Ligand SMILES: [Zn+2]
């Protein structure tokens with residue numbers, strides 16, 4: 549097969565690129581050097597158009613066919629995490645307390661591999677847009693891209709993305725129709741009362757008991773009959789009450805919780821109920837409350853047609869498929885794309901014994917670069933027909 553020979557010839561360079569990115573990670577929204585490394589690497593593949601600085605430090609590489617047709621967008625993420633790496637290999641992160649523990653280095657190398665192959669086999673019709681998206685981990689990058697005026701001319705007919713998934717057999721494709729991963733939202737609750745001498749707590753307004761009630765109520769929200777029809781989860785991640793002083797009864801408190809649901813309607817319902825519980829727990833006791841929201845992710849919902857394309861591609865190239873029954877509990881801002889365009893996300897098994905994502909000793913398996921390119925290539929070929937010959941220059 550001409551394609552697999554061609555892809556294999558690029559693997560040593562792509563592995564080198566992946567390790568270079570791993571060594572030089574950057575946090576969400578700060579991916580300037582990452583974008584430069586990618587541009588340096590892909591410029592030899594002569595995309596027909598390059599869009600820089602989209603949604604921050606994002607990039608779009610465009611490979612165009614000779615006749616009009618649909619736009620197929622492949623999206624990867626660029627950012628690393630604020631985690632100190634515990635690996636000892638030569639390409640370990642050189643940036644203190646920042647590392648690619650989600651494997652986005654591998655996703656970027658796969659898309660660079662797509663650029664390499666597309667430079668030899670441009671689509672016969674339509675175009676392929678390779679989108680490098682910044683700031684996925686904070687849930688901001690996708691909407692920054694979607695709201696960027698430069699995105700207007702790039703709008704896809706289909707969009708696809710993958711994520712490496714530890715805990716699944718190496719190299720298998722993990723698919724699910726419909727809801728692929730959960731929506732999530734960070735809830736911050738501030739309670740404000742009045743401090744008093746600890747000998748006279750009746751002279752103050754303590755948030756202690758309401759705070760305990762809120763924590764209890766939030767944690768049991770998912771089992772409420774109107775909510776438990778679909779998967780949902782509330783995890784209290786932080787709580788603080790007053791100051792550590794034996795002489796003072798507390799006057800303020802803060803609670804933070806992460807809400808997760810299988811779909812966006814369910815999230816709307818969960819949010820409504822969570823707010824009601826906070827109001828009910830603070831009513832009539834003189835406490836003020838403030839609620840704010842952070843890190844909002846839409847649910848990732850795979851479109852039926854896009855899902856079928858992924859499934860067909862995996863079967864066509866003979867990659868084993870694992871079909872999951874439940875959506876993944878984690879969130880991904882790729883859901884912002886699938887809520888607007890026909891899109892699908894799928895997983896690539898990173899090994900059953902692999903450390904989990906965001907563990908301090910994670911490392912994207914280089915063997916998945918070839919698998920990722922092969923399946924993306926098959927999807928693109930299926931929709932746009934790739935030119936079998938190297939185009940004349
Ligand atoms: Zn992550």
Ligand SMILES: [Zn+2]
Nearest residue numbers: 650651652711
């Ligand atoms: Zn990730």
